[in-house]
Amino acid sequence: MKKFGFVTIGLLVALAIAIFASPFASSFPDGLEWVAEQTGFLHLSEGYAAWTKSPVPDYEMPGVGNPAAATALAGLIGTLAVFIVGFGLAKLMKSGKSGGSAA
């Protein structure tokens, strides 16, 4: 049970960051965007996206009026999705290499 505890706590920490902290994230441009703006090529990325079917564009759940709630919900769903896919993938990889040495 102890090892399960560690994993559960880790996941809860990740969820807490995604839900409670991400709405307070800085909205300043990140390093690359800032350099693009200063250097004058930021416009190259504007008004064009190769993939437009993202269910939760820019980490804001559509249809949720409150921006903090929209971000928190996006964080919750994204973090859970990443955990589930990651766990599943690791299980598949491990079962494919059952003879593998520990760590």
Next chain:
Amino acid sequence: MHIPDGFVSTELSVAAFAISGLAAAVSLKKAGKDLGEKQVPLLGVTAAFVFAAQMMNFPVLGGTSGHFMGAVLASVLLGPLNAFIVMLLVLSIQCFGFADGGLTALGLNVFNMGFIGGVIGYCIFRGILAVSGKSKTGYAFAVGAASWLSIVLVSSVCAFEIALSGTAPLKVVLPAMAGVHALIGFGEAVITVSVVSLVAGVRPDMLHTRIAEAQA
């Protein structure tokens, strides 16, 4: 550091998809061997933590922000191949689910953060550890230094790709990218050292590169 659509040339995007695709195939085939039984859920947790922490932009200076990358964290916890898989997974979900990072640049983003950040970052970590790793302090130093270097290195590679694409001259974009990210790298180092120290304190058996291993 997620490259959007439009910053890099088609040739470079296609080449990066080929390289990252190959790296993904090799990692998916081989990474299971690096994974201890107890680390199977840890891969999911690490990926979830990287995703959540990447949402958390912190202000740097002069109206810029940065966020955690997590590639060195993942490689210290899970080994380089699994770190690549963690970054591949996080970047793919960010791209398709959240419109973060361009689809045409996904191969490059995976190459930069997964291969350069995770795999090369791991080699840097082990290199520093070989010199510094006689104690817990030496281990923490190697983790912190590799984390900082991974950010500066990935941002520099990103600058090369932008320059190679003819988007902006290298002499402008390289110092700018490396300069901003030299600051963001401190955040990376603080977070990575904190998390690794915490894991080392509670569950040292969860670490791919154990502290004792460095002492041996």
